[in-house]
Amino acid sequence: MSDAERLAIAQAIWEQETVDMLTVGIDIGSSTTHLLFARVILRREQHELSSRFVVVERRIVWRSPIMLTPFLPDGTIDAHALRHFFHDSYHDAGFAPGDVDSGAVILTGEAIKRTNARLIDEIFAAESGKFVCATAGHKLECILAAHGSGATALSAKRGGVSLHVDIGGGTTKLALLRNGEITSVAAFAVGGRLLAQDAAGEWTRIDDSARLVAQSLGIAAEPAQMADPAQRQRIAARLADLLFDQITGAPLDDLGRALQLTEPLDRSLTPDFITFSGGVSEYVYGYEANDYGDIARPLADALTKRLANLTVPVVDAGQRIRATVIGASQFTVQVSGKTLHLTTPDALPKRNIPVVHLGQPLPEELDPVVLAAAFRQRADVQDCDLSAPLALAFDWSGIPEYPRLRAMAEAILLVAGQSRQHLLAVVIEGDVGQSIGRIIERELGFAGNLVCLDGVQLKDLDFIDIGQLMDPPGVVPVVIKSLLFS
Template identity: 60%
Template sequence: MHDLDFDHYHELGITEDEAAAIKQLIEEQDTLELLTVGIDIGSSTSHLLFAKVVLRRRTNDLSSRFEVVERQVVWTSPIIHTPFQVDGMIDAHELSHFIADAYAAAGFTAKDIDSGAVILTGEAIKRPNARAIDELFASQSGKFVCASAGHELESLLAAHGSGATRLSSQRGGASLHVDIGGGTTKLALLDGGEVLDVAAYAVGGRLLAQDADGAWTRIDDSARLVADDLGISLTPATAADPEVRRRICERLAEVSVDEILGAEPTPLGKALQLTRPIERSVAPAYLTFSGGVSEYIFGSEPGDYGDIARDLAGDIVRQLGQRADIPAIDAGQRIRATVIGASQYTVQVSGKTIHVSDQSVLPVHNLPVIHLGLIDAATVDREHVATAIRRGAGIRGADVTVAVALGFGWTGLPAYDALEELALGIADGAGASEQPLTLVIDGDVGQLVGRILGVDVGLDRRVVSVDGVELNDLDFIDIGEVLTPPGVVPVVIKSLLFS
């Protein structure tokens, strides 16, 4: 499995020199060190960090898989307010200067970076902005994973990045993670380290903010909704009144605490919901917080940045104390929670039981992975599989009719009835499309599932089905051309790492 022609990687955005280096590392070394960068571009703030990631080849099997054994943050940038133009779009020119200055201050150049992740959230995911940001990293597209995070994906990123999922796994039991940013709050219900559900609503610390001259000119639509509910005419002049801001913060906190505690929302609360309410299948025993407002909740930020974050934090803490007896625990990361520390390359090789209905679709790169978990042959259910695909696509902000990868594990015998039920669920959830569908399976059923989809189920879609590969939530994947012999494909997995 190690005698592979990794020259195919140049088609995945990796140069021949990089491909040769990867091949040498895989074949000759047990340890690999990467210099990585994580960049978070949000609707309110932007920042980045550099980290060194050490990977070591597994010693318990004969695969080419590396696992992360050490991660060290080597430099973090200042946190800046995301620069916007007067038309509301991100100022890509100013942002590029910020990134260039950060590289220079850290003592790195683009050539020093082995891998990276760029996450765009909030206003940054508007199409004109996203295109401008993509252009900043176009020359290194093979190295960078770029993800535009909708509300649900941002909730997931915050839960992982803050350390809340790790804390949940260590402590056991259920918890609720609350990420309060500049314009939105994201919730994630956790149990034993797993994210059960996510939600978001429009409450944040920069719904009202001052401009460079001190005038209260930033007035988001959410703040206007609250002002209307209070019977206040909100203008820069009225927003300058501390009493007006106090009343708005108090009402925003009421909405937020209702959501945190699972209370029936008011009409205003419903108007501020950005997703469906979180489904409370378990009752959280404690809360964790992240985001800019959390710095004030935990008393770690002494400064004031010309917005309502400090007052909002105070009102949320006060109202939570009055309405519930639930502890709040610091999970480790606050305002930097959604900064992805790295996108690390893990090289794997598929099993030989693969199915490629049209080899012209390969290679593919940077496919977001929708992970369906472990599927048991004894209990596989068509409707459950389809629902898992739709739900996973919603959280990742992915369109299953475009280029995505469905990842899952398979356990049990490869009985035809069970595989057909799986294939029918995949067909229901993914649907017909001109774009290929990629299946990545941890189990030796890739060829069978691919053939059943194409022949017996008749899915009107080209299918790439590979097995023998392990994936996780928040992975992206590259798949190279089929290597004959031995009839396998090289796979590069780009895993988002957190502090």
């Protein structure tokens, strides 16, 4: 056999066993906007004749400059300016939209409060049907920041308990971790861009949180007052106090409680070390020294002085301002059909359905109320709207006896409702999809579009595309899109 023939055979095997994808991650936050291109290599698993592809390599190929998120005088996001920024970024990176195989558009922090935030979200997603498009609520952003910063990986490597603190432009996100697992999250309205200058250099951006802080200090929340560096320093110092109280778990005063965006962090575990991310962390770690027309630097300076009194070490997890989302890709393609249940073929296809995974093994005795509460808790942490298109996922274990199947079906309807406007997908690692689907539809009288898929592996932060029924052979293709973190 010639060398050319060997090369051709090797190339053919590579093409069948490997997927090479270009992905883009786009983060539109309260303070900054940026994007990142990455090359993702997926390879077919080599055991048990698996058809499943897994990520084996992820390499960042281009990072955009970091742009201050543009806001118009009426407080809405400047979609025109964003379009220009993304167009220029694609051009400078040497890519066209058609080159991108998959990606994610994420709006976070104060940006999601703007009246046209959802429109911005949809505009960029509409440019490519391959995009996952999500508006990250406060709890989901805590999770994204902990993963994207490298804090969860560091926690898994070092063990013990750690606290991750992501200080953005308008909000701060906390995540308590133990051995790489997030045990509790919380968010509050303190950030480095609560006060900011406009294009003319006037201090016209005064967010609600900054107004509350100014009021507590007896300062008029007006541009003329904010132009005084001494007044801004007082506000930054007060914000640093509020931050330090949250980090250390000290009792909150009235102002601290007023700025809470979620329930407080669970303080039952004591951190062995602390990590930071977000724009303010660039100053905390000493990577940035310039001002950008806001209070990020004085806030970081004041916080750093307070952190010097801590006995708990501060560790750099690796990613800071780019932590929230650093990439997304189509993770794998799987096929469900061994025991598929589908109410009507017209319900499919559907794209970008968020996944809520039960995240725990099934006990021998299944209690529908307990299972439903576990699903709701996972959905709550992800800021997932249970009335929207939804995929409830779990791993089936144990004997598929009728009482257990019925209990799981009842739990699913306690979460999703007896009738709903949008598709309900039940995705199972196991071969009981048809049985549970029939119980939900025929015995429990579910009114709505339902698809039960089995033999599919999912996890939290996944999104799925469910294709049309292929008959024959009576299967449904499922594309799983996972946010990928370093």
